[in-house]
Structures are given as C-alpha cells and as structure tokens.
Amino acid sequence: MIRLPGYFIVRENRLAARSRTMLKSPLCLSLVLLSLSFAGFDAPRAQAQSEDDLKGIYGEPVELRRKEPNDLIDTAGQFLGLFERRSLLHEDPAVLELVRRIGHELAPPPTDYYINYEFYVLRDPSPNAFAFPNGQIYIHTGMLARLADESQLAAILAHEINHVAGHHTILSHRITAKRFLINILGGGLASVMGQLRYSRHLEQEADDRASLLIADTDYDPHAIPEALQILVEDFEGLDPRIATIWLTHPDPEGRVETSRQIVADMPARPRDPAAYEDVIYPLRELTVRDYIQDDYPYTAMAVARRFMELYPDDLDFVMALGDAQRVLGPRPEALPEDYSRSDARRALRQRVFRTREQRAEELLATPEGVANMAANLAAARATYEFILEMDPGYTEAYRGMGEVYEAEGNDREAGRAYLTYLQETPGAEDRPVIMARLTEIRDRLTQQETDDD
C-alpha cells in the first residue's frame, strides 16, 4: 500500500476518532483492518537476523496454512463486493482498459493458485493504491488524476504487484501472530516497533523491485521517483511528519531519493503524456472538484494550477481555481513559511473533531481570519470575472460570483448573480442548491425590510 500525505492521514485519524463512536464507515474500517496485516510485522526471530533476511518471497509458491485461505484470500475477495455495494468501482471503460493493460503487462506469472491479478479503479480522490494477497489491485481515481503518463502509472502498479508477487500480506500476517506472544508478555512497544520496521522494509522492497518489473517493458523507470514524489506533496499542511520509526512506510522523501538512485543508471525511455491525457482528462476535472467538495482547497488550487498549465484554454480548471479560492474562506492564501509539525498536528486534530463550519467560525473570530476571508473572496471574484471576460457564455461564473457576494454578506448582489445564473443556465444541475440559497436570501431580505420598517 502506498503511504499518503495529508488527505489520507486525515482519513486515518478520522478513523481513530470514529472508533470511539458507533458511526464508523465499514469501508474505511475494513481497509484499515486489512491494512494492519499489510502493515507487516517483524518475526521475533528476525530481530536477531540481518536486514537481508527481511524479504518477500518472489518467484516461488507460498503454501497457505490453516485458516489463511479464509482469513486472507476469501476476505480479500469479499472486498470487491463491498466496493460494488458502496458504488465505489469506477467503470469508465477507457480508464479501466488503460489500467488493466499496463497492470497485466507488468504482472509476473502467478506462483500460487490463490493469486489472480485483477486491476480495479476506485472512486476516491485521495492519491492511493493498494493490493490484496489474492492479486486484486486497486488504484484510486485521485491517484490516476495526479499522474502524468503511463510510465508513472506503471510505477505505481509495479509497486503494488510486488506486494502480491512477494507474498507480503501473507508473511506479515504470520508474523503478527508470532508477535502476539511478545505483546502478551509485556514486550508490546518493542514488538510494535519491530513490526513497523518490517512493514517499512517490505514497502521499500516493493519500491526497489518496481524498477525490475519496469525494466522488462517499454515504460520509463525514471517515472518511479516521479510517481513517489506525489506522496511527498502535502498542500494542506496536515502531515505532522512523525518520526519514521512509528510509520508503516519509509519516509516519503527518502523513498523518492532511494528510487532516484536505483534508476539513475537506467536508460530513459520515450514518454507519451498525450495518450494518457486522452483517457484521464475526465478524472482530472473530477478530482479537482472532489478536493473542493471535500474541503481540501490548497490541494485543489495546486492541482488546478497544474492542470491549467496543461490545458491553458480550458476554463473549467480556472473555474475550479476560483471555487477553491472561495472555499479557502478565512484560511491564509498559502501556508505560512514557519508552518511547523505542531501546526500540522493541530490542523489535523481540528479537521477530525470540528465541522467545516466550526473551523471557519473559529478563524473568523480573529482579525487575521477576517482579513484572509476578504482577500480570498476578492481573489475568487477576480478569477470569476476573468472567466466572464474570456467567455461571457460561461455562466457558471455567475454562480461563483453569487457565492462570493453571499459570503461577503451582500445578499442583494448575491441574489442578482444567482438569478442571472439560473436564467442563463436553465438546465443547471445544481438548481436545487441555488434555489435553497435564494430561499435563504429571500428570508433574510424580508426580515431586513421588516426590521427597517
């Protein structure tokens, strides 16, 4: 499994928070439960062994023991049904064809009856991918949207394939059981640290061996560090960067550097971003919208700006930038330079335990928050005005203008902008949302008139 910055960390912490409540997402819980077995654990005997012994088993079968067919293989298979029930399987045929073609090109012949390489795309904006021991490999739409070309996609898939081919989950699962006795005997901390160390080792191994898989294909191995670089990006400032000894994955910067060294002497191969772009474009737009919707405006802005460079004439990404600027609200336009780990920890806590509205309310109680709000709304308004200047028929910008005015407390202008939007866009999909806002504006204006009288 690939380690994630910001976005995923919040999900993990949400999970921790939610474990104290009854309302947990079964999907998240299940994934984390299974990822515990992914997380890998050092065998008691391994402490006395050299690093070289902490390896996956490649190219030869690993026989399952006792309950493992049920605990690992059957359960893994059931997740496909779960994702279907949650409507999370992304079914764009072109995207699936791309992922499956590259995946099957990279996958080695299965060594065991229980491995059958299958590739799926999950509807999730976080940049992640993961593998089950039965050979099912999932990549998120958010990861596909952040990649630049097929070689980078091959790098991600090669990493996941190595987890399956190296039987990492099975080995980790066995070691968990062995470690249990140490935990009982009071060696919990040492045991956990050993387990995490083993997990990091397997992750590094999956990275390192990705170049071996890619070397046999036409993909460029230099794409591996590029793909790993995505995991370093933490636009939201939510990654407290805890010490590596407490992590299931190696330090992300270290992973990039190590893979860079591994591929340094390998010949570069031609890349074709255009072919990838043709297939992935809809996911790019979808993912930026998801970031805005999920309240990750810094990520949305960074990614939208990247896509604006790729598509200079595409106003959809400019619109997304405007929306992200607006959603920033009372947060600063960019994270301060002296932003520290403790700031990240605090932001993370807030994100887990406060609603969006509560977080905004707290910031607006400070003069900085008020100033930031004004600046961000002004920036958003300028972006929407730019869009209308470029294309007066791009009516969605009126919706954005309405939202800016409403956030500024200018109900009259907001009402006018929303009405223009509805008049100019009769079939607007978000009409119910705009109508709800217009209803609130009407009620406020009516109340205001009553008060004035």
Next chain:
Amino acid sequence: MINKALRQLSIAGLATVTLLAAAGAMAKVIATDEFEDGSTRPITLVVLPSRVELTKQRMIRQEAQVEESGELETHLTAAVANEFRAKGYEVTVVDAAAIAADPGIRELVVDANRRFDEFMTNIGARLSKGKRIRNREYSVGDEARLLAARLDVDALAFARMQIIVPAAGVRAMNFGMGGETAMLAVTVVDGASSDIEAYITLPALRRGKMFGGHDDIVNNPEEQMANYANGTLDDIPRADPSLRVETSEEDVLSDLESLLE
C-alpha cells in the same frame, strides 16, 4: 444473613426493572422543532443503502465480516424502509442495482455518503446531545440537496449499524466484560436545507442482546434487522402532510425579484 442477601437481590432486581421500563420510555429521537411540529417533517423520503459493520474481535486482530455485513445491509435497508412506511411516509429505496444503473445518481450517492461520513466523524458522539440539532446547526452540505432533488424526495435517511462480536478469548482477557454490542442510528436529512432533521438511535438498554446476539443475527438476519429497525424507529412521529409547509420555487423567485427591485 440470607434475608439480608435476598433483600439486596430484590432491591437490585427492582432497580433493573425500573431502569428497563424507563429506557423503554426514553426513546432517543433528537429532532428539530420543525420536525416535531411537522412543518419540515418529510412526507417522501429515500432510504439510502444502509451500512452495517460486523466485526469479530479476535485476540490479535479485528476481522471485518464483509460478506455477512453485506447481507445484513440488505435486510436493514428494507427494515428501515418498512418502519418509515408504517409511520405513513412515502418511502423509496435506492438499492445498489438502481444506483449502478444511473451514473448520475451514483455520483450523487457517493458524494452524499462521503460528506455525511465526514460530518459524522467530526461530530461523533456529540451528536447525541441534541442541542445543536434542535438549533439547526448541523448541515451535511449541498450533496444531500442535490441527491434529494434528483430523487424528488423531501428527505434522505442514512442508516448506520455497528455490531461487535468479541471472541471467547477476548472476553476471557477482559475478565468477562465487554460482550457483544449492536448499535443502530438512523439520520434524517432535510432535502431542501440539508440540515439534520432527526437523529434516532436505539435507546441504550435496547441495545446489544436485547434483540439477539451475533448467532441470532446471522441465523435470522431478516427478523433481527426488523427488530432493530423497529426498536429504533418506533418512536418517530408519523408523516402528516397537513402540517408540512411547502414553498414553491415560483414564490421564492417572484418574492426575490420584487425584493431586489
């Protein structure tokens, strides 16, 4: 000595009976005033596919029972829908097949669930305190509005259930404490405002094995899910079209145009 012990036992028994009786009367329905008085209480609602999390706690790990959870979800969704119907609501069930058949609805359902889960994470156990719900301080965003409008209903119902079954070894390690638990919450979200209108949970003493433990649930899921749904939703007020206040789109637009002139 024996008399004293008997007296103590009878006092304990009486206390338990009193608590159980009180629990029966303490239905945990937290709702806005408008839901209570009927002005925003829905007439039509959609029950989204419910989510059940059945977990076996083993000594060294927790095992998500993915397949069994799926079966329970189907029964729970149907049971929750039946309970609402019994109270006079016009209920639509959007099952996975219907969602899969319509990419537009599918996107909206995924978005609405994601936002709802984020909100629930933020609020967690504080939701049951209720004050903020009554004050309409909790909204689950535009995603719910869009979905409700697309499905042409007044409200959405989200059902979440958690069942934890500790293995015998875990119980032994906990000195017999911490048995099986089963908890259910149904949240009604207003389609127009996306506010949480009502949050309904199983009263504390109705939880757990009051309706049957893991074996009963697995052996007779339909009946057990019906019991849980009934125990949770039995106390909600009936749908009453005569109380609901509807606002037409035309009224809003014409009012607004004259206000802006």
